[in-house]
Amino acid sequence: MAGSEAAEEKFCLQEVVDAYRLCLSPEKEVYLEHYIAGWRALVKFLNSLGSVFGFIAVEALTKIQTLVTFLNGENGSQYSTLQSMVKYELDNELVDLTTRGPHPESGCRTLLRLHRALRFLELFLERLRVSTEDSKTSVMCTEAYNESLAQHHLYAVQKVACLAFLVLPGRPTFFEVMNVGPPEQVVSMLGEAVPLISEVYKITEELYAEHNLHDLP
Numbered sequence: 162m163a164g165s166e167a168a169e170e171k172f173c174l175q176e177v178v179d180a181y182r183l184c185l186s187p188e189k190e191v192y193l194e195h196y197i198a199g200w201r202a203l204v205k206f207l208n209s210l211g212s213v214f215g216f217i218a219v220e221a222l223t224k225i226q227t228l229v230t231f232l233n234g235e236n237g238s239q240y241s242t243l244q245s246m247v248k249y250e251l252d253n254e255l256v257d258l259t260t261r262g263p264h265p266e267s268g269c270r271t272l273l274r275l276h277r278a279l280r281f282l283e284l285f286l287e288r289l290r291v292s293t294e295d296s297k298t299s300v301m302c303t304e305a306y307n308e309s310l311a312q313h314h315l316y317a318v319q320k321v322a323c324l325a326f327l328v329l330p331g332r333p334t335f336f337e338v339m340n341v342g343p344p345e346q347v348v349s350m351l352g353e354a355v356p357l358i359s360e361v362y363k364i365t366e367e368l369y370a371e372h373n374l375h376d377l378p
């Protein structure tokens with residue numbers, strides 16, 4: 162039914178929390194399946210913000226799709242965790258390490274783009290968590306972006322992103338779209354979400370540092 166499909170597409174912050182909670186194995190490896198699920202939920206959020214954010218949603222979705230193709234492909238079992246993906250792609254020389262060549266869309270470089278965006282998300286959600294009623298989402302978003310993703314984006318992309326931030330809905334709408342309940346409950350759930358996201362971010366950051374993958378073209 163169209164109604165229930167629409168309900169399925171509705172964003173809920175709980176979905177993000179669940180995905181990142183499921184992300185880590187007991188050995189602190191990061192499951193790609195749940196990493197992707199977290200991003201899928203965030204894309205729903207972006208879509209609910211209106212068409213101005215459509216280009217960002219499309220970009221995130223394109224990256225997600227590349228990873229899904231690997232995960233569902235014939236070597237899918239090698240992509241079950243970020244750790245196994247890195248090992249498999251490096252061992253088999255499937256990553257363009259310094260310049261773009263035969264493997265322009267490796268799992269490692271694709272995930273690196275999402276990983277950088279995850280840092281943005283961590284910084285933004287933490288600002289939102291400690292914000293007050295009169296805080297401006299555009300300011301929180303710009304600050305988080307400048308501290309993270311902006312450093313990896315071309316000047317033109319930065320300009321377009323900053324223009325989009327100006328038309329972000331205000332804090333009350335943001336809190337409503339999260340579908341959690343009254344503001345205190347949103348704040349409390351953000352308090353759950355941020356440490357989970359931080360931990361996944363930190364483990365990925367260390368994995369990429371260990372293998373010298375932070376500058377993949």
Ligand SMILES: CCCCCCCCCCCCC/C=C/[C@@H](O)[C@H](COP(=O)(O)O)NC(=O)CCCCCCCCCCCCCCC
Nearest residue numbers: 203206207216217220221274275278282302306314318322
């Ligand atoms: C909170 C509102 C939304 C804020 C969104 C912030 C991110 C803004 C910048 C995105 C620009 C995307 C345009 C393309 C960028 C690409 O150049 C660039 C490099 O790719 P390439 O090396 O393959 O060429 N791509 C990327 O960096 C990937 C970016 C993916 C962006 C995803 C951002 C998602 C943020 C989700 C926020 C959700 C807030 C949730 C609140 C519960």
